[in-house]
Amino acid sequence: MGFILDKISADKFLSGLKDEYYIFAPKRFELGGIYSDTDAIRYSEINSFDEIVFDEKSQYSFKETILQISQTIFYFTEDQIKEPNFTCRQKKALIFLRNCDLHGLKRLDDMYLNNGPEDYYYKKLRDAAEFVVMGCENSFENCFCVSMGTNQSDAYDLSIDKQEDKYLITCKNSKLNNILLKAGASSSDVVPKFVTSNNIQVNIPDNLSNDVATSKIWDEYDVRCIACGRCNFVCPTCTCFTMQDIFYTENGKVGERRRVWASCMIDGFTDMAGGHSYRVKKGQRMRYKVLHKVLNHKKRHGEQMCVGCGRCDDICPEYISFSNSINKLENAMKEVTSNE
Known part of the structure; x- marks a missing residue:
C-alpha cells in the first residue's frame, strides 16, 4: 500500500x-x-x-x-561460569x-x-x-x-x-x-526508487576458481595495503570476530569473555598457538578476502557475499579499490590457466 x-x-x-x-x-x-x-x-x-x-x-x-x-559471552570466577x-x-x-x-x-x-x-x-x-x-x-x-x-x-x-x-x-x-x-x-500509488546503472561496473569471470590464488596479482598488495582493517569494519557483510578475556583481578581467575569485531586484513588475525600464522603477507589477506566475497560464499550459499556498496573503496587510506580487484580476476585466470 x-x-x-x-x-x-x-x-x-x-x-x-x-x-x-x-x-x-x-x-x-x-x-x-x-x-x-x-x-x-x-x-x-x-x-x-x-x-x-x-x-x-x-x-x-x-x-x-x-x-x-x-559483546560479553560469559562471566567466570575461579569455580563458576555464568x-x-x-x-x-x-x-x-x-x-x-x-x-x-x-x-x-x-x-x-x-x-x-x-x-x-x-x-x-x-x-x-x-x-x-x-x-x-x-x-x-x-x-x-x-x-x-x-x-x-x-x-x-x-x-x-x-x-x-x-x-x-x-x-x-x-x-x-x-x-x-x-x-x-x-x-x-x-x-497514493508509489513505486520505490532504485538505481539501474552505476558508473562502476564489475565482471566476475564465469571460470573463476581457487586456482587464481596462485596469480601474481596479489603481490602488489604486499606493499600497498597497510593492514588497517577499515575495509572490513565498514563492510555490511564482514562477520569475523575474535575472543578476548577481560580479567577483573590480578590473579586472572575472575572476569569475562567477550567477542569483539575483528578483521582478516589486520596483523595477528591468523596467529595460532606455537607462534605459527597463516596469511602473513598482506597480498595473501587480500586474496582471501576477495575470493571469499566473490567465489567461496557463493559456492555455499548461492549468491555473492559482496553487495557492491563501495564503502571499502570509500574508506581505504591507500586508495585500494575492491572493484578493481574484482575486475583483475579475468586476466588473473588467463595467467594461471596459461601456466598449466
Missing part, C-alpha cells in the same frame, strides 16, 4: 513509532569524518526525519545496529537502510543463522528488528550494486523515498500501516 507524508504527518508518524521502536538511520556527525574538516555519516538513533541523510551514502553500514562491536542475563532491547529496532544493505542483511543471516547452529546473540537482535529501505534515485560514488544484482529488494517492511518536502512510502507491515493512517498519511 502506498502513502504520501508531508512534513507534519511525517513527524506524527515518527512520534507514533517511538512507543514501540528505537529508530536507527544514517545521521550526520559534523567534523566527525576521517579528516579534521569532514563530516561522518553513520548509523545512530534518530528523533526526527530531518536527521536522516537521504542524499549521501553512509560511510559505515547498518551492521552495528544488530551486531554489537563488543552466562549474561541477555536481554534484547526494551523496544524493537526500526532500521533505515539501502537496497544493497538489505541484501547485506541476507548475507549476515547466511553466516549467523544458516551456516551451522544459529547464533543465539545475533538472532535475538535480528528477530527484534524491522527494516525500512531507502530508495536511491542516483548511484553514489564507488557503488557497483547493479553488477552484483543488489540494487533492488522487496524484503522490507516499509520503503521510503524523499521527494523535496514529502516522503513517498510503501508499506507491507500491518502495524506500521496503522501508524501511518493515524498520522494522516494520504494514500
